[in-house]
Amino acid sequence: MKSLPVSLLILALATATAFAYDPSPLQDICVAINDPKSAVFVNGEFCKDPKQANADDFVFMGFRKPGNTANPLGSKVTPATVMEFPGLNTLGISMARIDFAPSGLNPPHTHPRGTEVLVVVEGTLLVGFVTSNQLNNTLFTKVLYKGDVFVFPIGLIHFQLNTGKTPALAFAGLSSQNPGVITIANSVFGAKPPISADVLTKAFQVDKKVVDYLQAQFWYDNN
Numbered sequence: 001m002k003s004l005p006v007s008l009l010i011l012a013l014a015t016a017t018a019f020a021y022d023p024s025p026l027q028d029i030c031v032a033i034n035d036p037k038s039a040v041f042v043n044g045e046f047c048k049d050p051k052q053a054n055a056d057d058f059v060f061m062g063f064r065k066p067g068n069t070a071n072p073l074g075s076k077v078t079p080a081t082v083m084e085f086p087g088l089n090t091l092g093i094s095m096a097r098i099d100f101a102p103s104g105l106n107p108p109h110t111h112p113r114g115t116e117v118l119v120v121v122e123g124t125l126l127v128g129f130v131t132s133n134q135l136n137n138t139l140f141t142k143v144l145y146k147g148d149v150f151v152f153p154i155g156l157i158h159f160q161l162n163t164g165k166t167p168a169l170a171f172a173g174l175s176s177q178n179p180g181v182i183t184i185a186n187s188v189f190g191a192k193p194p195i196s197a198d199v200l201t202k203a204f205q206v207d208k209k210v211v212d213y214l215q216a217q218f219w220y221d222n223n
Contacts, residue, residue, distance in 0.1 A: 058087035067099040074104030077223045082177040096172045100162035108159045114179025116152040123168025129158035190219035
């Protein structure tokens with residue numbers, strides 16, 4: 001009996017791997033439990049009986065008014081994820097409205113479960129994202145004007161800064177019903193309980209007094 005060529009075996013293995021995958025996570029954690037009666041979430045949200053759905057389930061009115069930018073960052077994100085907009089469940093998309101005061105910042109953050117496409121509706125924004133260590137943490141940055149569109153790849157750290165003297169407005173589309181958001185400063189210096197100062201002093205190569213100062217700050221969440 002002749003053996004199969006190695007190239008054919010590799011192709012078969014690659015094909016099987018491509019089709020054998022787990023669904024993408026739709027929340028930060030989902031611990032398995034044996035008793036369904038004690039379950040709180042599935043990977044996503046439980047579904048309403050389709051026969052009970054109505055038009056109101058598929059409309060979101062939270063973008064009608066501008067977000068309050070009177071905060072330390074000068075920006076406000078109004079999300080429309082499955083948590084605020086139940087009709088998005090299982091559809092794999094969400095949106096956000098982002099309002100900026102002059103010099104307002106949407107600080108460096110990531111979306112662990114979604115790519116973001118941003119369109120500028122009013123104002124001028126300096127935007128950018130940083131690649132992974134594999135690509136030497138390269139910064140891709142651009143100044144955007146009204147009507148410009150920019151994409152932030154899934155999971156990469158990115159930011160938006162209003163460089164104009166007037167308020168700015170942008171809308172974002174995301175490739176997940178629950179893309180998640182991790183604001184870098186809040187996560188590193190505002191973690192509860194706090195990350196050990198021994199870890200942060202060595203990671204950032206700074207004195208412990210600097211770490212203590214940063215951990216003592218109030219880290220505002222603009223979401």
